Amino acid sequence: MWIGGNWVEAESGKTYPVYNPATELEVAQVPLGGKADVDKAVAAARKALPKWSTKSQAERSQLVLKLATLLRESAKEIGELDTLEHGTPAKRAVFLAADTPGWFEWAAYSAKSLMGHTLPASPETLIYLQREPVGVVAIITPWNLPLLMIFQKLGPALALGNTCVIKPPSINSLTALKLAEIIEKLELPPGTVNVITGPGGTVGEALAAHHDVDMVAFTGSSETGKAIMSLASGTVKRLQLELGGKNPAIILDDADVNAAANAMAKQQTNNSGQICGSPGRFYVHEKVYDEFLEKFTVAMKKFVMGDPLDPKTELGPLVSAQHRDRVEGYIQSAIDEGAKVILGGKRPTTPPMNKGYYVLPTIITGITPKMKVAREEIFGPVACFMQPFKSDEEVIALANDNVYGLTSWVWTTDMARGMRFANQIQAGTVGLGQGRGGGGPEFPWGGFKESGIGKEGSLYGMLEFTNLKRIAVDLVTPKKSV
Numbered sequence: 001m002w003i004g005g006n007w008v009e010a011e012s013g014k015t016y017p018v019y020n021p022a023t024e025l026e027v028a029q030v031p032l033g034g035k036a037d038v039d040k041a042v043a044a045a046r047k048a049l050p051k052w053s054t055k056s057q058a059e060r061s062q063l064v065l066k067l068a069t070l071l072r073e074s075a076k077e078i079g080e081l082d083t084l085e086h087g088t089p090a091k092r093a094v095f096l097a098a099d100t101p102g103w104f105e106w107a108a109y110s111a112k113s114l115m116g117h118t119l120p121a122s123p124e125t126l127i128y129l130q131r132e133p134v135g136v137v138a139i140i141t142p143w144n145l146p147l148l149m150i151f152q153k154l155g156p157a158l159a160l161g162n163t164c165v166i167k168p169p170s171i172n173s174l175t176a177l178k179l180a181e182i183i184e185k186l187e188l189p190p191g192t193v194n195v196i197t198g199p200g201g202t203v204g205e206a207l208a209a210h211h212d213v214d215m216v217a218f219t220g221s222s223e224t225g226k227a228i229m230s231l232a233s234g235t236v237k238r239l240q241l242e243l244g245g246k247n248p249a250i251i252l253d254d255a256d257v258n259a260a261a262n263a264m265a266k267q268q269t270n271n272s273g274q275i276c277g278s279p280g281r282f283y284v285h286e287k288v289y290d291e292f293l294e295k296f297t298v299a300m301k302k303f304v305m306g307d308p309l310d311p312k313t314e315l316g317p318l319v320s321a322q323h324r325d326r327v328e329g330y331i332q333s334a335i336d337e338g339a340k341v342i343l344g345g346k347r348p349t350t351p352p353m354n355k356g357y358y359v360l361p362t363i364i365t366g367i368t369p370k371m372k373v374a375r376e377e378i379f380g381p382v383a384c385f386m387q388p389f390k391s392d393e394e395v396i397a398l399a400n401d402n403v404y405g406l407t408s409w410v411w412t413t414d415m416a417r418g419m420r421f422a423n424q425i426q427a428g429t430v431g432l433g434q435g436r437g438g439g440g441p442e443f444p445w446g447g448f449k450e451s452g453i454g455k456e457g458s459l460y461g462m463l464e465f466t467n468l469k470r471i472a473v474d475l476v477t478p479k480k481s482v
């Protein structure tokens with residue numbers, strides 16, 4: 001682990017294995033961090049805070065930009081690690097490693113462009129507003145996109161003068177350790193960034209509850225998000241929570257069915273379905289239901305599943321045996337509750353996929369609103385088709401009938417109709433047709449309801465990592481009499 005600018009073992013001296021999900025073989029042992037390591041890392045981050053936060057914005061932004069350059073230079077190596085520990089198909093892994101440092105560039109430039117405000121008070125008073133770093137930020141992230149999830153938080157946190165303790169996902173922590181190796185080259189004040197590996201139940205909880213952590217920036221499941229809210233309440237920490245989704249994809253009767261089927265199949269299988277913003281519930285108008293389902297099925301069958309190291313592979317394994325069991329459990333629950341699996345639903349048996357945690361692209365139909373697969377996030381290559389709908393009012397109510405509110409799609413060729421949907425859907429993002437809004441640092445991303453609190457990306461995401469201070473200056477303070 002990397003604490004206070006030093007490479008250290010866990011205080012316990014223990015390690016745990018990391019496995020390759022495509023081969024089931026162990027690829028590394030990493031330190032099993034615990035509460036004592038968290039205390040050391042938080043103390044290091046606290047000590048670094050005055051040195052890092054008082055550097056000029058120009059110097060901090062320069063260093064953050066340099067980090068983006070160093071990361072791009074290591075993109076091949078980072079991509080290989082992502083393939084090894086996460087099963088990301090090689091071509092995509094290298095693309096992600098080269099593309100995602102853009103988050104640091106965005107943060108470096110937008111931190112430089114933050115401006116202050118003055119408020120009208122009286123001729124005798126000047127009131128101005130100042131943005132300051134929040135302080136020590138704990139960054140706790142999930143395994144589904146191991147580096148991007150860190151970059152989205154680390155970029156703004158660092159650029160704006162905070163110091164950080166990163167707790168990467170325990171099953172995918174090699175890329176985060178590589179990131180620390182790269183950050184080491186920047187020679188930041190020791191402790192500005194720290195990385196602790198280990199389980200959420202100990203390292204994550206200790207960070208969320210720690211009296212000297214000022215903010216928790218978290219991406220993960222809503223269940224863990226709620227636990228973090230409760231742990232963080234003891235010291236009223238700032239929270240940024242990017243949580244789960246069960247995202248409605250609505251296909252109206254005037255949609256371009258072909259375009260919708262192809263685009264949605266791609267979304268469904270992106271990262272083997274392990275994306276918070278994947279479609280979670282398909283609602284298709286009864287007039288185009290059969291046509292859409294047929295085209296969507298054809299598109300789902302086309303993806304090449306295989307060894308992530310093979311450049312032709314588009315679909316890799318799921319991240320772990322435990323997660324595969326969970327996805328299979330959802331498929332079984334759908335069958336038990338009366339839904340029908342019309343594609344996939346099984347593990348592939350042809351080599352090399354007879355090893356590794358693969359699940360074939362799957363389509364389930366005949367789902368009703370109360371079924372488990374209609375309500376909970378599956379996080380796999382599993383498309384859930386709800387029963388066909390008849391009217392706009394009916395489908396808006398169905399789409400909103402869920403605890404999540406992350407993202408959504410409405411496919412129509414009538415933009416006025418689409419905009420009526422956009423106004424009524426309860427989600428942080430509504431994509432009308434192809435225009436999903438896209439990812440990327442310049443766009444805000446974040447959920448409504450149990451999908452989270454706060455935004456990532458854009459100026460809104462930057463401001464999460466600042467405290468706003470009001471400073472009132474009395475311009476006519478009487479002079480001290482001598």
Ligand code: NDP
Nearest residue numbers: 141142143169170199200204205220221224242243244276
């Ligand atoms: P988890 O919530 O299980 O874990 C996320 C992180 O929290 C991991 O580092 C985990 O550690 C840690 N953690 C686990 N328990 C605790 C705890 N009690 N206290 C503090 N930290 C804890 O999520 P997954 O890793 O399974 O990721 C999948 C989830 O992430 C999905 O729900 C998905 O929707 C969501 N997600 C949301 C995104 C968004 O932008 N809204 C983007 C990407 C994913 P460990 O690894 O050791 O378990």
